[in-house]
Amino acid sequence: MPHLRVGVAVLTMGNRPAELHALLDSVAKQDLQPVHVVVVGNGSPLPSLPHGAHGVELSENLGVSGGRNVALDELRKLGDVDVVVDLDDDGLLISPDVLRRVAELHEREPELGVISFRIADELGRTQRRHVPRLRVGDPRRGGPVTTFLGGGHSLSMAMLDRIGDWPEDFFYAHEETDLAWRALDDGWRIRYEPDLVLQHPYTSPTRHAVYHRMVARNRVWLAKRHLPAVLVPLYLGVWAVLTAVRSRSAAGLRAWAAGFAEGVRTPCGRRRPIRWRTVWRMTRLGRPPVI
Template sequence: MRHPRVGVAILTMGTRPAELADLLESVAGQDTPATRVVVVGNGSPLPPLPKWVDGVELPENLGVAGGRNAALARLRESGDVDVVVDLDDDGLLISTDVFTRLTELYASDQRLGVVSFRIADEHGRTQRRHVPRLRAANPMRGGPVTTFLGGGHGLSMRMLEEIGGWPEPFFYAHEETDLAWRALDAGWKVLYEPELVLQHPWTSPTRHAVFYRMVARNRVWLAKRRLPALLVPAYLCVWTVMTVARTRSAAGLRAWFGGFAEGLRTPCPPRRPMRWSTVWRMTRLGRPPVI
């Protein structure tokens, strides 16, 4: 991939028109211009967009996974995108060389599948949950990882053609991990590059009303879809213990266990467990797939 071409995908629900406009301005200001920019209205009408932006209005909210698949489909139609960059609509590219540095990474490694950006607020702070590794004290330590951040990342189109797109039944939560595990199992690399920054407001995941239920349900689905049978109970037991220890909200715990039960009783095909060699690879990267 000598000169990777960048396509940008942005989801919006129409509630952040000012932030979206600022983000698009930062995309337009990149030293390496994007070949295509798609903004998807996820069940909502789109605000006025610049002429160089392709708008897609979905009749209903398909969630993060479904909305991003709709953006991928539109980018794929053009046939001139090698790397897809997904960005949150309330994010901002504060440096003009993000796409330049991203394309250099992809040009230098044919098996690079995913590049995870660093998420930082306006003061440069990165939340621990936004560092895609277990040892999260130093957000500036980059390198190979086993998952990535949904707010800002690059995806190889070649990789997506091989492993498929986002898991639409997930709607929201853990869709990045499902994609990352498939990528790793197919021999692709997932890289955290902290020098590529998406500025994003400091937030709590529990601001979403469905957070607890979706996180629990999708974690069960993730295990059922992707883990060898021997690891499924270990993975779910570890996360149950961690959730009970961490959660201070009784209502949140009730919602979490409700989602957990939903995940156990409902299917989410296909079941394609990763190879044991992938389990070992993830373990060597510092995050065995039981936590």
């Protein structure tokens, strides 16, 4: 049996109590039991939790990044966690060996910082946006990647102790990419493991004004925080063109432009550009940091 100890973290806004309990039941049925399960009520009260789950209720919604950092803090207080697994509250672990295989993979590769699960609906379909590659190809093909999926993944606690936790100011959107770029620059590996499945209802991202603003603002922050200076205008220019071409809503495009301007004029935290060898490494993995 693997000796790495796995903790599980779940964020909820209190609006999916049935789905949350189904998820926690699937965690309880794992053949490697987590040492701790932490459920964070992100600005909402929590429903009753099963025995052994630790609940934390926040008085305000701190976003994905802030809520996950609260869960990490709680897991550190509880202690004895080597790997944390983050799961969406409406997801489901359909195989009982997911946590064991996560522990085995991290134990076998100490430099493995992140494992990205495959997100699939009840029919086994994986949406294009849920494959962390530019060229999607077969969603069941795994391997090294440059980013990961927020809905189901594992993080090495040793890695987080080195590179830091989630970027709280992001609230949501691109927080996984920010963490992934820091991990790659510190020498860690990110792997997409399609055999590790989180079943999740088929959804499309909500295209409201706040969504467009946050996506654009955080994209600019991401570039300002992490890219070599010469790549910043190239990266943002590419994404501006792609957004204009893909946009189907004038209101959405206006919200995106407002978020872009906000990102340019507001501070984004400490600037620490990734090294050129990291840029080359990402390019060899199929996703240079210009798109």
